[in-house]
Amino acid sequence: MAFSKTILRLFAVLLLFLIICLSSDGASHDDDSAPKSASCNNKFQLVKVKNWVDGIEGESIVGLSASFGASLPSHADKALRLPAVFANPLNCCASSSSKLSNSIALSMRGDCAFTAKAQVANSGGAAGLLVINDKEDLYKMICSENDTSLDITIPVVMIPKSGGEAINESMAAGGNVELLLYSPKHPVVDFSEIFLWLMAVGTIVCASLWSEFIACEQNDERYDELTPKGMHACIVTLILRICRNCGQKTLNLPFLGEVSILSIGVLLSCVAFAVFWAANQHASYAWIGQDVLGICLMITVLQMARLPNIKVASTLLCCAFVYDIFWVFISPLIFHESVMIAN
Template sequence: MESKGQMCWVIGMFAVMLVILNSAATVRAGDIVHDDASAPKKPGCANKFVLVKVQTLIDGVEGEQFVGVGARFGTTIVSDQKTANISRLALSDPRDCCVPLKKKLTGEVIMVDRGNCKFTKKANVAQAAGASAILVVNNRRDETDLDIHIPAVMLPQDAGSSLEKLILERSSVSVQLFSPHRPAVDVAEVFLWLMAVGTIVCASYWSAWSAKEAFIEQDKLLKDASDEHSLTKAVGVNSVVEVNTLSALLFVVVASCFLVIFYKVMSYWFIEVLVILFCLGGIEGLQTCLVAFLSRWFKKSAESLTKVPLFGAVSNLRLAVSPFCVVFAIVWAVYRDASYAWIGQDILGIALIVTVLQIVHVPNLKVAAVLLTLAFLYDIFWVFVSKMLFHESVMIVVARGDGSGEDGIPMLLKIPRMFDQWGGYSVIGFGDILLPGLLITFSLRYDWLASKTLRSGYFLWAMFAYGLGLLLTYVALNLMDGHGQPALLYIVPFTLGTFMVLGKKRGDLNILWARGEPNRSCPHFGLQSSDHTDQEK
């Protein structure tokens, strides 16, 4: 069939590019609380490392804004810009602020150079001179047990250079220091949850409906078959790729190898390659979804075929929608840094996930259990355990695209945080939807095959378990100051556990585990409506 031939390469690319790359690291971009477990915990040194906004004002008019890191010592910095003091910015003299200043200050924020003495020494000298706060262009960690009562902020070198240039070129430069609080729950996380759940629901019903139509068509062919050759031909009609136990076992090994490679070679050009691959997969996914949707109204065009070089016979409907899909992906790639580009990324990503879930199936609960259990362990290892080997979380680094100069890899669904003054995105990896989605789509196909109602079947409960597991992921994300969480750590126990407990309770576990389909009198009488089944009886 056309769909199988055209989608084989998409499945392979998806397995390498999407599942391996980002199977489950859920992160919240723009975290404001930094890891300070190894920082000193002495008296007067109990502040958290938080990001601080440094808003400049040139002759009273707001100018460029910079971001620094508040020190663990000194007074805490206000969170609201409206209550933040506006103070004149001055350069230290001497510049390192390691000895008493040559002139007294009257509440200015003083900017000093790095080096020659400890950060806390600089802060004490600035405080003694009358400064209201100190900006240190310094990335060193200094211990302290001194009594400091002015805010202290560390700035990166490029920010320090920009501020110094402003002071030298302008007659009056003032700054405001404030550190906005991040809301515990942002609307973006609610919409992202709905997006993930909705994607699996749509994919499940499309998968079950396609399977139903395929079995009905196969049933008709088998009834009309008069010889063994025709029977074999009829049974051979299949556009589904099934995951087996061996491929599930190989997943972890191959995925880990690719993840380490991506971690080591992460760079700007590498992200560009991923963008191209993502666009190719997104184009195919969007084409498949649009053709399936529009074929209900343009059935004749969907059935009419045209031979295309290199691609073989392609439906006219696919040829009609292809230019739109190609242009859509190209426009997204060109403008992917724009504030609205996340919409195009999500559309391409959802289309690709839905398409793969419609084509790739797990045949039974055994394969699903092996795949999800290994993915569960894979996630935990590369998010948490990898810190011991690489001194940072490999999964999180790859998901964010650290070292590439880009705002993360494209294989994510993301929504901008709407009520967070720090901005950033709430994101979820494709694997967090795809891998549990394989089990959930299987549950709906089984329910339809067994003629189960929504309540007596497994799909509703598996879907509920997935939603609850994803919800707990975001709860953990917020409780742990926004540090990345492996979503499958919460999702797999809920979905797989719910499925197995219900199966055991209802007496279906053996069938679900080994066969993946209920017992029936004739194997080709499957996935039919209740009316059709009654007629056959």
């Protein structure tokens, strides 16, 4: 019990420290290294780009505002929903032959300065400019040292390559694409980050205390549990901890011998849960199933893992380091998209 109280106290202290660290606006920030002037001192802010194709709303795109130009509203109901038009030429480095008035202009990155693109779109009557990056990351659009007297009255936003390609495909197919730009305010304390931290630390604490549940189980079982681990092992252990007699009924199965009916029922439920998650993994609520599966797996791994000496621990840390390097830097070369970027 003393060990449990110590862990809970440490958990509370770390939570307080996390809240203090997160008490800052992470959606907007400044760049001290960028040239400053009266017309080029905006903070970089994350921008939500909502889009509609023939009146049907599509998946929103996340962009980054420039250090120059007009500011965006913080609420969607205060922003204008305008048609999207590609500049001609696409780089928007010269006067566009496309009609840009009362629309959101789109241009490709490159061939001239960001401020030059913005001035062309501004002079053409566009209500805003989206610069499509040639990569998936978002580049900070800053002014040059010579841009001291800019007169740009429209918002300028950079969007990732995939977002620009999606808009281009819709327009190439003849669809009427409309865009709406706004920059939602970031809360002082991001509760989503606190929730993620609670899940991570809670998983470790739960795995550390899990032996108390397992120690209470009877070891004189007359049957063998099914071999699957992870979610199956966690649920069976919890049920047997609450109701020890629930696993008394057994069933003879070919190749498996005598197994618990409880174990079979839990296994079927876990398979159904995993199949449901796999079939709906792109839904907005899919993160719940993914986190449940991940937490159960990590509890099982932490129960099974044994670190007899520092060599084993160092080897595991090196493997984890290589694992991170692969998914962050190498996976985009294989899958043509970084799996570390949330859609």
